[in-house]
Amino acid sequence: MNGAARFTERLAEGLAARGHQVHVAAPSPTGRPDRQVVRGVTVHHIRSFRYPLYERFRVGSWWRGAALPLLDELRPDVVHLQAHFTVSRGFAAAATARGIPLVATNHLMIENVFDHLPVPRIARGPVTRLVWRDLGRVFGQASVVTTPTPRAVELLTAATGLQALAVSCGIDATGFRASSRRWEHVRSAPGWEPRVLFVGRLDPEKRVDELLRAFALLPRDLPARLEIVGRGSCSDSLRTMAEELGVGWRVDFRGVVTDAELEEAYGRSDVFCMPGVAELQSIVTLEAMATGRPVVAADAMALPHLVEPGRNGFLFTPGDVRGLAGHLETLLRDPELRRRMGAASEVLVSRHSQQATLERFEDIYDEVAHGRIVRLRRAA
Known part of the structure; x- marks a missing residue:
């Protein structure tokens, strides 16, 4: 459960809705291989094994022989990798062996890896x-490599030498805007306590x-009030911290929720807050912007691509807790500022429509499937 998985899900379902035949290969949640159709997408669960250091994470088979039979059965026009580990590694080797063009999207931030490796x-x-050298070898087989933001392109090229295209993860704003309208009268009623929201994995x-x-x-x-949606390795310690800080009664831990x-x-x-320092884009920040919320975010990685200080929110230096508190107080005390910055968020997020993302990937698939892009050269 992370941004890469959410992007993959929405990309697959969006392409299927546009008339494409879409198959997704992913580690089996039970360990046993199976096949099912989910909202127009055929999901192939690859045999997997439990990863002992992280809840609900499974490691899929990575050898080429596990992927070849499926590719021979489906004969896809393009294989699109969403990672370079395990399942993707096997399919990259198998697709290369069968002459099937590859597209790869990088979601890796090394900080995320260290949270789950001793x-x-x-x-x-x-x-x-x-790790970066290994990613370069796997993704180096692809005709096109993408990653969500220009900052993420810089990171990838510096670490691997690979050229890449910046393609936003995209978002369908419809449901988020409808939710905002449903709550508008409640939030403007007398006695309403403004809420700060965080959504994401509760990891370091x-x-x-x-x-x-x-x-x-x-x-x-x-x-x-502060509302925290998500769970992770820090769930228990964060609950304890809230009590020790004397704000436990004003903090709502929601855990994992439905869409x-x-x-x-x-x-x-x-107000939406994203204090994370390892965001290649931050889908949840896009979702908050689509809802029309001002954003307070760390001045780190790709978040400055989404937050324009003074226009739709504020940036703070990671670790500057007092600076973060100051920005939150400014917004919580000023409903008109929240309304103005929230409206700006809606304008800015329009650059990241899901339809534009789907069309961009359709163009990329078409280019590589017809041999008009054989392989992007490595950066000098």
Whole structure:
């Protein structure tokens, strides 16, 4: 459950809705291989094994022999990789062996890897170089490599030498805007306590602890609530921290929610906060913007592509808890500023429509399937 998985799901379903035959190969959630059709997409669950260090994460088969029979059966025009580990590695080798063109999208941030691998800090430099070198070998087989933002392109090229195209993950804003309208009268009623919302995995790189500490610094005369949607390796420690900071009664931990419940969480929010420092784009920030919410985000990685300070929100220096608290207080005390910045968010997010993303990938698939792009050259 992460941004890459959500992007893959929406891309597959969006392409199927546009008349394409779409098959997704992914690790089996039970370990046993099977096949099912989900909302117009045929999902092939590859035999998998439990990863002991992270809940609900499974490692799929990576050898080429596991992928060849499926490619021979389906004879796809294009194989699109969403990672370079396990399942994608096997399909990259199999597609190359069968002469099927590859497209690859990078979602990797090395900080995310270290949260789930027991790598001592002294070894992280060499491991980082090893992981990027490995990604370069796998993605180097692709005709086109994409990644969500220009900042992500810079990171990938610097680490691997690969050229890449920036293609936004895209978003369908319809449901989020409808949720905002449903909550509009409630949020403007007397006695409403403005809500700050965070959505994402509760893992170290998301820096939710900084958000909790900043929320605890808000003046006591300022009525506000903090809503946290998601779960992860830090779930228990964050709950404990909220109690120790004396704000537990004002913090709602929602855990994992359905898509409909997520839209409602955005709808009843007043301010969205993304303190994470490892965002190649941040789909949840796009969703908050589509709902018409101002955003307070870390000045890190690709978040400055989404937040224009003073227009649709504020950026803060990672680790500057007081600065974060100041931005939250400014927005929580000023309903008109929230309305103006939220309207700007809706304008800015229009650059990231899901239809534009689907059309861009259709063009890329067409180019590589017909041999008009054979292989992008490595950067000098």
